[in-house]
Amino acid sequence: MNAEQCRCGGSDKRKAIVGITEPGYADHSVEADILSPLGAEVRLLRWGGDRAKLLEMLDELDVVMVRDIPVLDAEAIGHLKAGSGIVRYGVGVDTIDLNAARERGIKVANVPDYGADIEVADHAAALTLALVRRVVTRDEKVKAGQWNIAQKEPIYRINGSTLGLVGFGKIARSYLERMRGFGVGEVLVYDPYITDEYAAQFGAQRTDFDNICRRASIISLHAPATAETRNMVNARTLGLMNEKTCIINTSRGGLIDTAALAEALKAGKIFGAALDVLDKEPVAADCPLTGLENVILTDHTGWYSEASVRSIQEKAAQAAVEILTTGTPTNWVNRW
Incomplete structure (x- = not known):
């Protein structure tokens, strides 16, 4: 699924909004399928390198899912809702200001075990x-x-x-x-x-x-x-x-x-x-x-195979589900 937005079930309450920053993966139907039982709306954030546009997009999100870019510094995190969540596709969280997220009660999760x-x-x-x-x-x-x-x-x-x-x-x-x-x-x-x-x-x-x-x-x-x-x-x-x-x-x-x-x-x-x-x-x-x-x-491709891509998307989506439901992701990296 490559649609700009994916609306998934549920209408009694405001839909949770999960944003996936571009550049992402070729297809995000894996995340949409996992988040659909929650009635969550999955948005692909096509910001095209325009930081001001990205910051505006962040304002509405309950969870943002990111790869290596964009950098989520204190300014960007200030645009996220207090108590929202960040999911990093992969292990490294050096592009995320963990202290700024902690101060706003934003839980950051990563995916260290996707094979x-x-x-x-x-x-x-x-x-x-x-x-x-x-x-x-x-x-x-x-x-x-x-x-x-x-x-x-x-x-x-x-x-x-x-x-x-x-x-x-x-x-x-x-x-x-x-x-x-x-x-x-x-x-x-x-x-x-x-x-x-x-x-x-x-x-x-x-x-x-x-x-x-x-x-x-x-x-x-x-x-x-x-x-x-x-x-x-x-x-x-x-x-x-x-x-x-x-x-x-x-x-x-x-x-x-x-x-x-x-x-x-x-x-x-x-x-x-x-x-x-x-x-x-x-x-x-x-x-x-x-x-x-x-x-x-080589172009930062050491992690890549078709199997690892599917695994990382599945586990990242599950982390988003945990943030939206229990509030405590399994791989919570900025604990307080």
Whole structure:
């Protein structure tokens, strides 16, 4: 269903209004079907980048459902009704001012369990293999008529290499399972929220980020965007790495200082980077990473499969139902 509005059953009371911000998914009949028993009206908020138009739309909503954009800062949240709700399709809530929502009694829910650990872990592994084995550059050069180019560009063996994981949640652990299949050796983990004993259960050693930068050949980022993780990959930490270091990022673009990474890549200080996320999305025309042979970029698609899309829509709609009925979503992230 792609209608601008979907009106669903019930007429004795004012219909609850659930707004879904564009850009959304190709079809929102999943949400409409789940919300229809409540008699809720589902609106697609086609704001076209016009913030003033969006703010006006927010005024009427009982629940707003969002993806990565738009940013729901204090001003935007001020346009929502006190006691209304916000549902984030997915895990990250760094684009939502949780404190502002809390002050207005607005409950924010996310969807942490839609199965994306499978897709993101697969994508991270695919990026790792493509980068280390130079799949993208080989494809380009062979299509351009070149052949027998292997020894002109070194390729390092994955088997026996040291793997560094930044963050050790479900996705990182799923990625580790995949990389063990390729024979990675020592596994180093930086995550201040786990214990040495917990890491050891997975055959990993807990350490600090600087040590990972010094020792790991493959560094895969799986941390949330916080004040502590902002630009953790920067000129200083890049300086600890070497010409064999590969950086994989399927978490948040803000973990990396893009300008510093570009300089390290241009100078050949590290092997390369494969990124599904950037600090500014979509990719800007002046992004210093475009055009570099030792960079692979994908369009924040690590989470995606047809199965994950349906799952995330179903679970997000269920969170909206919880807000409208019990008032307490299962995955309530700004609790008070």
